[in-house]
Amino acid sequence: MVRVGILGATGYTGVELIRILSNHEDVQIKYLSSQNFNGKKIEDVYHSLKGYCDVELHELNIDDIVESCDVVFAALPSGYAMNIVEKLCSSGVRLIDLGADFRFDDFKIYKEWYGASSDDYGSVSRVYGLPEIHRQEIKNAMVVGNPGCYPTSAILGLAPALKSGIIENHIIIDSKSGVSGAGHSPKQGNMYAECNESIKPYNVAKHRHMPEIEQELSKLNHEDTKVIFTPHLTPMTRGILSTMYCRLKKDISIESIHEIYREFYKDEYFVKVLDISEYPSTKSVYGSNFCHIGLEIDRHSNTLIVMSVIDNLVKGASGQAVQNMNIMFGIDEAKGLKMVPVFP
Numbered sequence: 001m002v003r004v005g006i007l008g009a010t011g012y013t014g015v016e017l018i019r020i021l022s023n024h025e026d027v028q029i030k031y032l033s034s035q036n037f038n039g040k041k042i043e044d045v046y047h048s049l050k051g052y053c054d055v056e057l058h059e060l061n062i063d064d065i066v067e068s069c070d071v072v073f074a075a076l077p078s079g080y081a082m083n084i085v086e087k088l089c090s091s092g093v094r095l096i097d098l099g100a101d102f103r104f105d106d107f108k109i110y111k112e113w114y115g116a117s118s119d120d121y122g123s124v125s126r127v128y129g130l131p132e133i134h135r136q137e138i139k140n141a142m143v144v145g146n147p148g149c150y151p152t153s154a155i156l157g158l159a160p161a162l163k164s165g166i167i168e169n170h171i172i173i174d175s176k177s178g179v180s181g182a183g184h185s186p187k188q189g190n191m192y193a194e195c196n197e198s199i200k201p202y203n204v205a206k207h208r209h210m211p212e213i214e215q216e217l218s219k220l221n222h223e224d225t226k227v228i229f230t231p232h233l234t235p236m237t238r239g240i241l242s243t244m245y246c247r248l249k250k251d252i253s254i255e256s257i258h259e260i261y262r263e264f265y266k267d268e269y270f271v272k273v274l275d276i277s278e279y280p281s282t283k284s285v286y287g288s289n290f291c292h293i294g295l296e297i298d299r300h301s302n303t304l305i306v307m308s309v310i311d312n313l314v315k316g317a318s319g320q321a322v323q324n325m326n327i328m329f330g331i332d333e334a335k336g337l338k339m340v341p342v343f344p
């Protein structure tokens, strides 16, 4: 049995972790932390968990965590996991951070976009936790930086095209996210009256996920790769659709591109390349750990259009974190994650 702690258990990704892990036979939830609900049982805060998890919430206490857990999921705002990582690692407790603290190869880039009081990662070695790309390194990692939600949809959608060298180094990513992507703290722009029946771009050309996407695409492409990234807030609870426009280097048929994608993901349980002419929808992956990818070519501009969908709370956060945990502990990668998407 893997003994698990979840820090930030009352947030959206924390609750999603508990939902998923409650159905995972190889896991025992031993420790849950919260800032505002200490002393309460999680099932009394979120009634969706009634009968599934009666663990009490505590203020974050590192000594208690080290004593009771083999692995910790940090579902906290970025900047907090960094403060506890050394103590966890030196005590043999592995860390999967859903925030951004350990996603970057270069600390300077992390500091520039997220801010930090220190100047480096110290001795902490970490792995970018996108299993379809970094599975081998994840197996032995002490610290995994779970990818951001937009980057997961974008990188999975672009990896086969970049790796096979069929597209130019000029990529436009247009992404739409459900409101749960912003977490459970109230923000004016996320109030029902303001985001319902509306769709709006935000952080245009300056979203924090841009450098994360560029880091991973540059590695796949073996050269510095820049993207134009525009996120939008849409009136749905869960889901991300990323539509990506990539200029093709030469004439190539949709059948050949489709074959490149199918081959790239042939052994991947969670990534489904749709048939030619099929387009993905967020509804088709809702509540599941799947990523669906659709492909089209715009012949008059010789542009490959890749459409990628995920559930931001599952493949974009907690599901992917559990997938990483399974890999780290030698458990079947899909264990606890075979949920059928909720439809309609």
Ligand SMILES: NC(=O)C1=CN([C@@H]2O[C@H](COP(=O)(O)OP(=O)(O)OC[C@H]3O[C@@H](n4cnc5c(N)ncnc54)[C@H](OP(=O)(O)O)[C@@H]3O)[C@@H](O)[C@H]2O)C=CC1
Pocket: 007, 008, 009, 010, 011, 012, 013, 014, 033, 034, 035, 036, 037, 060, 074, 075, 076, 077, 078, 080, 098, 099, 100, 147, 148, 149, 180, 181, 182, 183, 184, 185, 312, 313, 316, 317
């Ligand atoms: N939502 C999403 O789709 C995705 C989120 N992420 C990342 O995952 C992390 C968690 O996100 P999400 O669940 O949405 O966030 P929420 O805002 O919903 O939850 C944050 C959690 O952290 C706790 N918390 C907040 N501040 C502190 C603090 N100072 N000390 C201790 N605990 C604190 C909160 O406790 P309490 O409720 O008790 O106040 C809550 O449990 C973030 O880093 C986010 O960027 C990554 C991918 C997707």
Ligand SMILES: CC(=O)N[C@@H](CCC(=O)OP(=O)(O)O)C(=O)O
Pocket: 078, 098, 099, 100, 148, 149, 150, 177, 178, 179, 180, 181, 182, 208, 209, 231, 233
């Ligand atoms: C809709 C919405 O607001 N989404 C969030 C995604 C948060 C996230 O995953 O960001 P981290 O990199 O901090 O983990 C955003 O755009 O900030």
